[in-house]
Amino acid sequence: MSLEENDTVKTIGDDGERVWLYVRRVVGRFVLLRYIVSWTLFLILFLAPWIDINGHPAIFLDLPQRRFYVFGLTFFATNAYYLLFVAGLIIFGIFLSSSTLGRAWCGWVCPQSVFMESFVRLIEEFIEGKPAQRKRLDREAWHIKKIIKKVSKWVVFIILAGMISTTTVAYFIGRQGVLESQFDPWSHPVATGIFIFLTALLSFDFLWFREQVCLIVCPYGRFQSVLMDKHSVSVWYDVQRGEPRGKTKIKESHQPLGDCVDCGLCIQVCPTGIDIRKGSQLECIQCAACVDACDSIMQQLNRATGLVRYSTEAELKGEKTRYFRPRVLAYLLAFLGVLSALILTISLATSxxxxxxxxxxxxxxxxxxxxxxxxxxxxxxxxxxxxxxxxxxxxxxxxxxxxxxxxxxxxxxxxxxxxxxxxxxxxxxxxxxxxxxxxxxxxxxxxxxxxxxxxxxxxxxxxxxxxxx
Ligand code: SF4
Ligand code: SF4
The missing domain is CATH 2.60.40.10 (Immunoglobulins)
Structure with missing residues (x-):
């Protein structure tokens, strides 16, 4: 593989124009598990301002009163030092998860992936159909059916963006405040402004920007290579087993071929449009859609699944994977140390x-x-x-x-x-x-x-x- 072959972003064309992805949806064990994780997180995000714990919303960051209610605990501005613990947990948590599970955060818990993969793409498929139908619809001239489909999709996306923005604002001004601002926007002008800005931003993301967030905006993918090594778990294509690749019919006449039948399904389901067979790439958010896609092909061919799988570079090279290595233990100890200090500080805090x-x-x-x-x-x-x-x-x-x-x-x-x-x-x-x-x-x-x-x-x-x- 030449550098040029792997050194291009699939969504940017030769002239710098946007290449639209028509991502195919696959159903498999990882995708289903990811839906469960995403919908659970979505539920928590939406219910937190509306459910009371100990007489206050589960999450309410009351900035004017300088009081913060988090799952039954009450913090004041004088407890700002807790933020140091929270920052420590985030930093060491990122170090720990990246060094062990690679970009698991990106594919499984990041709000961008949660919204895009478990809501936006499902809604789009429901309204506009499968990738081939969507592609055809986009190429057609405007007609009444296309207008209805497009406008319906835009309206649903804007409503979804509005719901997320309303919930975000409710975290800061409370449910009473958010209801007031919805019915009388001038009663909370700052909150109304943030609501409009967030709704516009999310609508832009859902309608057009999409995977560009992961590819060109988010800094996390940029420094993942520093945190990962050959023992970190990630999505890999088993080159030894898959190559040389070839169609099954050709395989009968040209021996020997590997298990990859070059069907391209792993590329069609990829939300960032990459080919996992080219190895570890910056654009891979480790969503595992290609794992499910390839497994479904292997099952149809009565071959062992796992040609594309969660693995480590060491394992693919025939070496032993060392899950507990010094850097992982150091991150784990640091994470547990900060967590214990936070729990101890909270439990010792006086009333x-x-x-x-x-x-x-x-x-x-x-x-x-x-x-x-x-x-x-x-x-x-x-x-x-x-x-x-x-x-x-x-x-x-x-x-x-x-x-x-x-x-x-x-x-x-x-x-x-x-x-x-x-x-x-x-x-x-x-x-x-x-x-x-x-x-x-x-x-x-x-x-x-x-x-x-x-x-x-x-x-x-x-x-x-x-x-x-
Ligand atoms: S290569 Fe596979 S795991 Fe990576 S983003 Fe694409 S589908 Fe997800
Ligand atoms: S889905 Fe599997 S068999 Fe098909 S191209 Fe990808 S790696 Fe090869």
């Missing part, structure tokens, strides 16, 4: 998050009779999905200070952030006070059980001024 801050631009104030006053606010986040009654007092060691609060006890609403203003007054006029001392606030529940503590630095002038007489 209340307490922070005390000083009043801006006012380190301390000397009152008329020489007392020293410090002011600030206590911010209490209730991470629970139930209300809590709290009260605030000073630790025993700080009882010489006076705590003044407009509200000293308060019912914290579920998943709420609350601010309590306080003043601390040091009235010990005669004592030589320290310029700064650590004060401890204690939060108690209704039964005077301690819920948490927070530190505050009480500031005073270095030299105490004499009280005014």
């Amino acid at each position: 209340l998050d307490i922070r005390v801050t000083r009043m801006v631009d006012a380190p301390y104030e000397v009152l008329e009779h020489g007392q020293i006053k410090n002011g600030g606010q206590i911010r209490v986040s209730n991470h629970l999905n139930e209300p809590i009654m709290i009260s605030v007092k000073l630790a025993a060691k700080d009882q010489d200070l006076s705590l003044v609060m407009p509200i000293q006890s308060l019912e914290l609403k579920p998943a709420s952030v609350n601010h309590l203003i306080f003043f601390l007054i040091d009235s010990s006029l005669e004592k030589l006070n320290q310029a700064r001392r650590e004060v401890t606030f204690v939060l108690l529940d209704e039964k005077q059980k301690e819920l948490g503590k927070a530190q505050f630095t009480f500031l005073a002038p270095e030299v105490r001024v004499s009280p005014k007489q």
